[in-house]
Amino acid sequence: MSPSPRSLRRHQAQVAAIVNAIAAGEAADVTNILAAVTPGGGKSLLPVIAAARLIAAGVADRVCWVVPRDSLRLQAEEAFADAEWRALLNHAVSVRAADNGNDLCRGLSGYITTYQGIAAAPGLHLQEFRRHRYLLVVDEIHHLPALTDVTGVAPGDDEASGWSRAIVPLLEAARLRLLLSGTLERADGRGILWLPYRRGPRATMQEVDLAAPGWAVVGYSRAQALADRAVLPVVFGALDGEAKWLDEDGQACGPHRLFNHWPVETTRPALFTALRTGFAEDLLRHAFLATRDLRARRRRERGLPADAAARGLGKLLVVAPDQSVARRYLDLLRSWVPQAQTATVRMATSSEADAHEVLASFRLQPEPAILVTVAMAYEGLDAPEVAVVAALTHIRSRPWLEQMVARATRIDPRAGDYAGQRALVYHPDDPLFAKFRHRLETEQGTLAKPPKPKKQRTLPLWLKEQLAAQADEDDDDKGGIVPLESNALALRYALLKPGPDLAMRRPENEAPQGELLDPPSVIERRLRARVGEMVATQAVEDEIARQAPRGPGLYHSYNAVLKRVMGNRSRAEMTIAELEAALGWLERHRLSDHVDLLEGDPKYAWTARQRRGWKPPVGRADGKPRGAPRAPAGE
Structure with a gap:
């Protein structure tokens, strides 16, 4: 069955209306958009909708999309590269999955990183945000706890709090923020970073203030998604x-x-x-x-x-x-x-x-x-x-x-x-x-409340509820019991019956996925590999033709030559356009003709001198190079 034509769901249309109003100056006071979307409701398209409109209108220059796991970076790239959505939304925004290297965008309209990536180099990302007006998209923001919990007691120095501390400066520096989640409560009872809270039904509770100034909130519940046939019903086998x-x-x-x-x-x-x-x-x-x-x-x-x-x-x-x-x-x-x-x-x-x-x-x-x-x-x-x-x-x-x-x-x-x-x-x-x-x-699940204290019985520590939020992938069992049978x-x-019509729920589907353009990071890897192959091919050809001295350093020297030709930019730093230009140059030129570019570099000076003064060995009378086996007598 071929995928059916796509159209915007109600929450996607709502986000599109909000960003259109911001772009037109009709909602200039809105700087935060919160989208609480049931999993599978098409949440990954919202950054594309927002970035395409806001960048085209000149409200933002670039987009940064932060995801909780490295495995999700490629999916985020694919959302921008999807050919059907590019045609439907009439956009040409491209982003790349970036590591913490120089030039995060590489000439594109934005980049995708992870919580861990920002925490590892917060200064690098903050400098980027200070150079350009960014739309900051934080995916699954419920992973990020507020830096002070709802009771006013500072939390422990856990990993998630470290992510929050690293991302707060970006939230402050961003021109606009799009915060995505499918739940507005955390299992540990703490509040969620950056969200506005007000007193809940009890003194010990707080709830998200859906009408806070400067905020536009869009919800898409499981009940709505089921009514729209956007997600599947669930049969549980217990x-x-x-x-x-x-x-x-x-x-x-x-x-x-x-x-x-x-x-x-x-x-x-x-x-x-x-x-x-x-x-x-x-x-x-x-x-x-x-x-x-x-x-x-x-x-x-x-x-x-x-x-x-x-x-x-x-x-x-x-x-x-x-x-x-x-x-x-x-x-x-x-x-x-x-x-x-x-x-x-x-x-x-x-x-x-x-x-x-x-x-x-x-x-x-x-x-x-x-x-x-x-x-x-x-x-x-x-x-x-x-x-x-x-x-x-x-x-x-x-x-x-x-x-x-x-x-x-x-x-x-x-x-x-x-x-x-x-x-x-x-x-x-x-x-x-x-x-x-x-x-x-x-x-509904919009409350932030302290978890109920648990009685400490003779049960092992793994029985604590914290196990749900910590190392999900630990190899070692945390228990103090021995399973028998x-x-x-x-x-x-x-x-599962459809729940009430609430805006803060979760299950999953997305609009059918059509053909994808290659995401920028995939194109970069392919081009880098192709450039490396062409450099290696020239090095091997020159050695075989005895036009260059043999040795393991020739490939590295040729790489250095190409780097000089390309304005002292290594392959790892090149944009897609620069990598394509490097391939075009290699198709038309021989690296061996440009070894003189290494003059003055102490790392390659010896190689350059050897190449300039080197001549192929003189052949024998039979026309073959020295060292080649002679033909038997009589032939």
Whole structure:
């Protein structure tokens, strides 16, 4: 099925109206736009809409888009490079995924970076903001805590607070700000950076002031998205079970059921055990079979062979509790597929060197069809083909779980009609997850309030709620218990009912994705590689033709020559236009004819002298160079 023509959703049209009013001078007092958009509602298009209009109107010179994870930088580039959106919005704005190097924009209209990138070099980014009028886009701003929490007590020196301190100067220096999120509350109860608050219904609470001066707020709830058929309904497969473990004192506990109407002291230890023993295998098996059956059905409907790889068949995302368990899940899944198809099951975690390439393939290619991850893909992953999620995680933070569930609620334009698509999420049937589902349906979630103090029992530290917000990808278990065994008991299915019409909720879909132009960072890498190939080719050719002295330094010397020719700019610093110019120059010139440019450089002076005074060795009487084997006598 080919993607349908695109059009702006209601919240995208609202943001477009706001920026048009700002550009026309009708809303000059608005300097902050807050977009609380349910995941999958098309949030990634909002920076494109804002930047295209504001830069064209001369209100801003450039755009900086800050994302929470490095894996999301390429997706942000793609949003600006999408050919259909460029035509629909009539824009020509290009941005690049930037590292913390000189010239962040490289001649383009902006750049994309991460929280970590800004925290590593805050001065570099602040200088850039002081040189130009920037539209600053902060994605998933709920990750950034206010530097003073709602009770007025300064927070600890944690990583997220460090991000906030680094980004505050950019928020202050920016000409305009577009803040994106799908939730306006944090799991730790602290406020969110930069957002305006007012007193809530209780003295200990604060809530976001949606009518604060200088702010324009746009909301797009899950209920609105479902009504617009912008996200898919969710079917939950809740699997009950029981587990046994040894506690911190070595005493046997259990068997204890996962399912209870209310959380009890054994709920989290039972969940911890279940995710690492036989119960996890049973739940994973249900998700695997559901994905296999879905893909087989869609193949039959299209008349495709049983082993055909095609887009739109449906994919499985497995979210594991930590990296060591993720590897076990990977081995288990690969044991269930034919040997020739093991490459269709991949893993993407922070310790895997090819994680970003695996994520890109999972998003953009027919295979892999199954991805195992911990936290890299739970938030912001733009993979509409995900139809099934195996939620094998102990985290029960509502924003975290909403993002995970949202991976499957995007509409896949290649999977048939909307009515034939559903998001299927398998999860342990524990009361904590049931509470999350209830809150997803009924609560608004705009409050910032101190978390309720927990009684310190004899439970291990990993039972604290902070585990939901800290190292999601740690290899080492934080628990003080020893999981023994678990097994599944019963599977129940439930369809998530549309919640009330609230502006601050979360699940996921985006408008169908059309053909993409190559993002600038991809073009830069390709051009740099091509320039390097051409320099190496000339060095090898000159050595073979004996027009240059042999030695490992020739390639580096030729690189230095090219750098001089290009105005002392290295390939790593060149813009796309400069890289293209370098390629054109290499097609017309020989680097060996310009070695004199290295004169005076002590690093290459010896090479230049050798090249200038060097002559090929005199040949022998038979016309061959010295050292070549002579022909046998009589020939």
